[in-house]
Amino acid sequence: MSIELSALLxxxxxxxxxxxxxxxxxVEIAGECFPVTADGPVTVTVLNAGQKxxxxxxxxxxxxxxxxxxxxxxxxxxxxxxxxxxxxxKLSPEEREKQEEPMDYLDGTKLDADxxxxxxxxxxxxxxxxxxEDCKGLCSHCGANLNHTTCDCGEETYDPRMAAILDIFxxxxxxx
Ligand SMILES: [Zn+2]
Ligand SMILES: [Zn+2]
Numbered sequence: 001m002s003i004e005l006s007a008l009l010x011x012x013x014x015x016x017x018x019x020x021x022x023x024x025x026x027v028e029i030a031g032e033c034f035p036v037t038a039d040g041p042v043t044v045t046v047l048n049a050g051q052k053x054x055x056x057x058x059x060x061x062x063x064x065x066x067x068x069x070x071x072x073x074x075x076x077x078x079x080x081x082x083x084x085x086x087x088x089x090k091l092s093p094e095e096r097e098k099q100e101e102p103m104d105y106l107d108g109t110k111l112d113a114d115x116x117x118x119x120x121x122x123x124x125x126x127x128x129x130x131x132x133e134d135c136k137g138l139c140s141h142c143g144a145n146l147n148h149t150t151c152d153c154g155e156e157t158y159d160p161r162m163a164a165i166l167d168i169f170x171x172x173x174x175x176x
């Protein structure tokens with residue numbers, strides 16, 4: 001949602017809160033797209049802190065769909081996203097770009113709160129998601145999901161060379 005802040009900038013100390021439904025349904029992380037849905041309206045509060053500086057807080061609760069790190073089944077993960085920015089609107093576009101946190105959520109005096117919420121989601125994103133604590137993962141030989149099925153790759157085809165490879169897979173899995 002785009003919010004025009006020029007009126008708010010006229011009166012120091014003034015604060016306003018908006019509620020809306022986010023205009024995005026996915027977030028991109030490391031080139032991958034993940035579905036996200038807001039669990040209700042999200043809010044943004046803007047305070048005119050004086051000297052043309054705005055204190056902006058955007059927050060909302062979301063459900064993200066993230067693949068399990070072991071078996072790749074989709075897992076619904078609740079995420080609570082909150083972003084706070086102190087935006088100096090006196091800065092020129094060039095100066096805004098050089099800020100430690102890019103002010104890409106502010107175009108002139110127009111606030112794009114969706115940009116802030118996406119940033120907040122990236123911050124809240126879990127490093128690793130499991131469908132359940134004891135997820136059995138995929139068979140490293142045939143790729144079967146061992147939570148739902150069993151495969152014949154077990155002891156029948158036991159072969160010391162294969163076992164060494166499985167060891168590597170298991171180690172890698174533990175490190176994920
Ligand atoms: Zn799993
Ligand atoms: Zn198998």
